[in-house]
Amino acid sequence: MAAVDTAYFEQLYAQREDPWGVSTHWYEARKRAVLLASLPAARLGRVFEPGCASGVLTQALAERADHVLATDLSQPAVDAARARCARAGMHNVTLARAVLPDEWPVEKHHTFDLIVLSELGYYFDARSWDRLAARAVASLAPGGAIVACHWLHDFAERRLHTHVVHGAIARQAGLHPLADHAEQDFLLQVWSRDPASLACREGLAS
Numbered sequence: 001m002a003a004v005d006t007a008y009f010e011q012l013y014a015q016r017e018d019p020w021g022v023s024t025h026w027y028e029a030r031k032r033a034v035l036l037a038s039l040p041a042a043r044l045g046r047v048f049e050p051g052c053a054s055g056v057l058t059q060a061l062a063e064r065a066d067h068v069l070a071t072d073l074s075q076p077a078v079d080a081a082r083a084r085c086a087r088a089g090m091h092n093v094t095l096a097r098a099v100l101p102d103e104w105p106v107e108k109h110h111t112f113d114l115i116v117l118s119e120l121g122y123y124f125d126a127r128s129w130d131r132l133a134a135r136a137v138a139s140l141a142p143g144g145a146i147v148a149c150h151w152l153h154d155f156a157e158r159r160l161h162t163h164v165v166h167g168a169i170a171r172q173a174g175l176h177p178l179a180d181h182a183e184q185d186f187l188l189q190v191w192s193r194d195p196a197s198l199a200c201r202e203g204l205a206s
Helices: 006-015 026-037 056-062 075-087 126-138 162-170
Strands: 046-050 067-072 093-097 112-118 140-151 176-182 186-192
Touching: 006 075, 026 056, 026 140, 026 186, 046 056, 056 067, 056 075, 056 093, 056 112, 067 075, 075 093, 126 140, 126 162, 140 162, 162 186
Parallel strands: 046 067, 046 112, 067 093, 112 140
Antiparallel strands: 140 186, 176 186
16 A cells, blocks of 8 residues: 555646645634644745645745745645746745655755644554654754644545644654644644743753
8 A cells, every 4th residue: 555645636637726725714824823822933945745735834934944845745835836836936935746755855954944744644544653753753953843733634646644643753763843733623733852941042041
């Protein structure tokens, strides 16, 4: 069995550029704002966003990052994200098609200050997601962070429960919990290589 059903996503994005209404629903806009407010720094350095879809979050990350590498397994999604970032004048974004975990970026310069795993983990089988979580942690720069945000409701294509998805990240060695935000609809958590809270990092607490 494939790690992810690539044909499903190719067909989905061939039919609609924004299948889940990420650019139109208030729920999505609010969730995006919560995620962005949960990040451990105002400036983000190097960011990796796998599963970028049509690039709505990619654009928001690029406004705060030195560079964003964004990938998706669907070429139509990558094309839509590239067009969105071009319209917004975002020249600090690199977009590419990649099927993870096998095509995780492995070049020496591909260490990241932030990795964003948003609404993708539940499409993987357990073994492939464990591999991806391990690769994500191995790709973090010193002090780097991972944010994971996933829908909690059941749906036909779900292969892993959201708590299993996040648990695979949480049990990786060298990560410290930084933020934990749970609602009826989604779970958002942040882990960092740096155990210090944001207030401690800014000298507001010790």
